[in-house]
Amino acid sequence: MTARTSNSRTERTYTVVEVCAGAGGQALGLEKAGFEHQLAIELDETAATTLKLNRPGWDIRVGDVADKSVWDPAEFEGVSLLAGGVPCPPFSIAGRQLGASDERDLFSWAIEQVAIVRPRALMLENVRGLSQPRFIAYRQRVLNRLRELGYEPFWKLLHAAEHGVAQLRPRFVLVALKPEDAEYFTWPEASEAKKTVGETLKDLMSADGWPYADEWAAMASDIAPTLVGGSKKHGGADLGPTRAKAAWLQLGVDGKGIANEAPGPQSPHPAEVPPRLTIEMVRRLQGWNDDEWSFTGKKTSQYRQIGNAFPPPVANAVGEAIIRAFNHVSVNQTYAAQLAQAADDPLFSLLNDNPGGTPERLIYEGIPTLTPSKLAKRISALSHDFEIRQTRVSGETFYHLGGFRGFTGQEDHFRHEYMAENRSKVS
Template identity: 30%
Template sequence: MADGRPWRSVELFSGGGGMALGLARAGFEHRFLIDWNTHACATLRANRGMEWPIRQDDVRAVRWRHMGLDVDLVAGGPPCQPFSIGGKHAGHLDPRDMWPEAIRAVRELRPRAFLFENVAGLARPAFRGYLRWVLRSLADPDVEILPDEAPPDCPGVGEYQVRWFLLDAADFGAPQRRRRVFIAGVRRSLGVTLEAPTPTHSRDRLLWDQWIDGAYWARHGLRVAGREPPRDQIAAVERLSRHALAPPGRPWRTVRDAISDLGPPNGVNGHVFQPGARAYPGHTGSRLDEPAKTIKAGDHGVPGGENMVVLDDGSMRYFTVREAARLQGFPDDWAFAGSWTESMRQIGNAVPIQLAEAMGRWLRGALDRAARIDAVPVR
């Protein structure tokens, strides 16, 4: 806590609330959330409108200096379409690129720390120059440089110590494979160092629990007899079988872990069957006993043959809204505003709550350490 009060935050591009929920669970108190999308803001208001100040607006219209906000953290997920593998790959030339607005918010609010999330595509070689520009601009937000003038890496320069990481949500407890870039920073004057966040879950531990000691199947009341690992897991299982002890940490969470208690779609609380699912090359759905493939938003809510589950009998169907929400970590009482398409778009665009909470706790740990350092009297 800062001066005996909770750590206070502002969030840009809040969407359906994934990062906001995760950061709140990590101990941050939201003082302002903004998003331009009507349905996303309706979702936020329906679920947390009594607790969180929510504004529907274009971030470019916000004058942060004039708002009188004293915040510890600026967070958010700038639109990912300019850098998405499935997009037009226009990068900073795409009018939807909002990284300059994230940087401006840091420049005008001067928080103790910031945390931003984006698609893994931002780390591709095609965008590495722009990523360097983002990092350098966040490190010293008063020094304005053009994106086309991509500077060299200058890790020791600027007001903020900045780190970036490519993380998989499954490694932090989400029942979904979702690789994302996180960019974090803290003021150098706080005197703390940002170490890499430590994963808490692993594929090796899941395979051990499934194929070495059978604890996974027992937990679900299923028989292990007659089951064999999929072909793409055999080598890893053979390697693990040569070890005497289970791998440390927790197992990756699977689709079955996340949704099995819901049962078949029953039309209640977003658990509604949606027809039309079909498999085709590259779009074969998610296995029940692995983390889901990345839940995607797409232009029409569900892109192509993605966002499907392969059931025990080999049939497949779309994940229901409630199942997809579970895979992103949303609680069952979190209601999404809008149609099935709009709900799935909000879910697909969200930061998995487990990952947002893990990163929030990691960054809060740095702020807590800084507060303790600041509290030590000078002799």
């Protein structure tokens, strides 16, 4: 943090380094909150070109954030905020949920950069899947590591619709602050007033003279399902899988593709032929104002950039909450209770603290509610994220918790080979 004097008062400048920046949804939101970008890094060249188009004065680098030739984290030691939207597929409910065994997982790698950058705060966002029971041990490892590094972590599932965006879009957000700031951190308050798809897009639907825009807006009287941007490997310019398309249809929207233009004077009634959204409409649904951001690339690429973004209003709200904590605006009265209620994973803790746990001890002494069948499922889930070794002694099975499978920067990790072979396909 630096300070500058303007109009006889001191203004604080808070800086941010953003990894996996995408096309700039989180970047714009943090900028609006008051952060100044020292660096933004993005793997996808088209998304990086979008960033450069909109913020030509920023230091924007293209490449794998874990590649030391792209950036040296040590050069940014002491930045106010380290932020990013690391890849979602390792945790997505729509995927295989391989977690640490997925070559694209960068969540734990990002945590390790805290040890080098030593930011005043950390902010990472990901899909709702990371909040599910499947990843309780993964989350516990993240919390433990951040506490080892001297930070107090906070998790919360935020819904974009509660922060001025006309879609549900749940995102699991991690914020970690140093103890002197942590007691002043409070999550942004949710807004009770929610925007509907109809009121958000009616003017765009009527822009080319469509006579049924008002009737369509009445049909689209709810928030949208989550926009699905897809990836280079899967997903195109449509609004998601079958269930998502069905939800869009209930709002009077054909989700099978993206239109080049709004419906015109001769376009039929939405009850007969529902209209498709345009890129401009998708951009607004994701929380961008019409004239504040331009996107490069072809239609499918633009849709992917928008659909995969962290909505700027949500990033803005979290960013403002972090700055309020920096400024020690007000103490969070529930801070102590939040720390006391922080849920640990009892199975992970038992295996971590008591190497070689038997099923009997784990079930009857440590976790009475854990049945043999549930234990087997938990051990199976754990094995995706940690090495689990089993031994048999006198007819009893002993479980041994081994090393973490995830990528934290290891030179010999399997991720390197994957990236070398699939660089152009990863998004």
